Amino acid sequence: MEIFANYYQYFLRGTRTTILISLITVFCGFLLGCVIALLRLSKNRILNGFAKLYITVLRGTPLLVQLYIVYYQLDFIPYPKVNIWGVALERALPCVIALSLNSASYVAEVIRSGIQAVDIGQSEAARSIGMTNGQTMLHIVMPQAIKNILPAIGNEFMVMIKETSVIQYLGISDLMYNNGIVVTATYNPLPCYYISAVIYLILNIVVGKGVDTFERRLKRSER
């Protein structure tokens, strides 16, 4: 408790960064995941093959390795050398890119399975009244697929929040990075890790509640 009282600014600063990076990652990862899922379901061999390859590679290599590869591979990009809320954008952007790319591969598989779990009869019925492929996807299949995928997506969001902790290795001042600072300053690691654990837990409980509420709202439309 004493440690938290003395060093709470560090934990709060880190938490802020973690939340910010998580939100951007979850958002971008979800959008990109939708695109990859649609490519994966496409009948076009090239698009389909690309999506398969993407998912295989991104799921098959460690996030930390991907993070370093993106960081060094994309170092030619002139990221703006500015700080936002104490976070160096120059280093934060490659992190967000790497995390989003990684998250998208998982999200894509979740969405694909959710779409495929919708009875084929639903799209046949839609096509039989003359709806186009796109209309069928958007108005008939997707709304029903969302219900299937929501729990798994919630899972993925939580995993992503926890996974953001790898960005400390690039010197991003996230929760774990600041945790390290406090550990060094106090020579008392255990309480620090407890504090960080509780903070991650709180973040994920909030996400869990949010997903639950959304799920219940969707269910209501069926009764």
Added chain:
Amino acid sequence: MSDKSSAMIHVEDLHKSFGSNEVLRGINEEIFKGEVVTVIGPSGSGKSTFLRCLNRLEEPTSGRIIFEGNDICAPGADINLLRQKMGMVFQQFNLFNHLTILQNITIGPTMVRKESQEEAEARAMKLLERVGLADKAQEYPSRLSGGQKQRIAIVRALAMNPDVMLFDEPTSALDPEMVGEVLGVMKSLAEEGITMVVVTHEMGFAQKVGTRVLFMDGGQILEQGPPQQLFTAPRHPRTQDFLSKVLNCI
């Protein structure tokens, strides 16, 4: 048979294979305006596949299907436009589970035919009254019985004002006591003169309501004729065998 132009649907040497399994082996058939054609035959004979080829839910492997003068398999064919003219009713109903009954019926007219919401709803309600389900307009499909779902599915297809209605075993998934209500609706459509193609195991319907019966087996139409003739004096030995089994099953 008669010339191409007068037939509503003209099927020419239709073949369909799933992998190495040849399900349709050369079907030639014509369906005329106002006919109620029933398709009977044993399971696996290709009846449903034949019906599903007519609006290209199954892609024919070869052959031609001309609907109202348009080759529906031609590269430039606007299949979505042609499908609006061909209503389809499925064995498993396939109502849109996330939409209310009213939305199920109006989504086609408003989204595909760009009708106004009011216009589509007014007609939907009229059709619902006709099948005795107007009070279910705001319910979701999960609250309905099988027979009610199938009547709604018929209404959903009718709401597009199709020129022909395709029925794919519409009563096969129903409890016996609900078969009657669905067949009743179909009978009233037939009496109105709507062109219908009905794949069915309901021999009574084929006999009493159908104007022509096709008997299919092994991916071919083995015999066809007016119900009177086909049911009382079938010519093909396979038809005789099939009918003796389904008509005298006790």
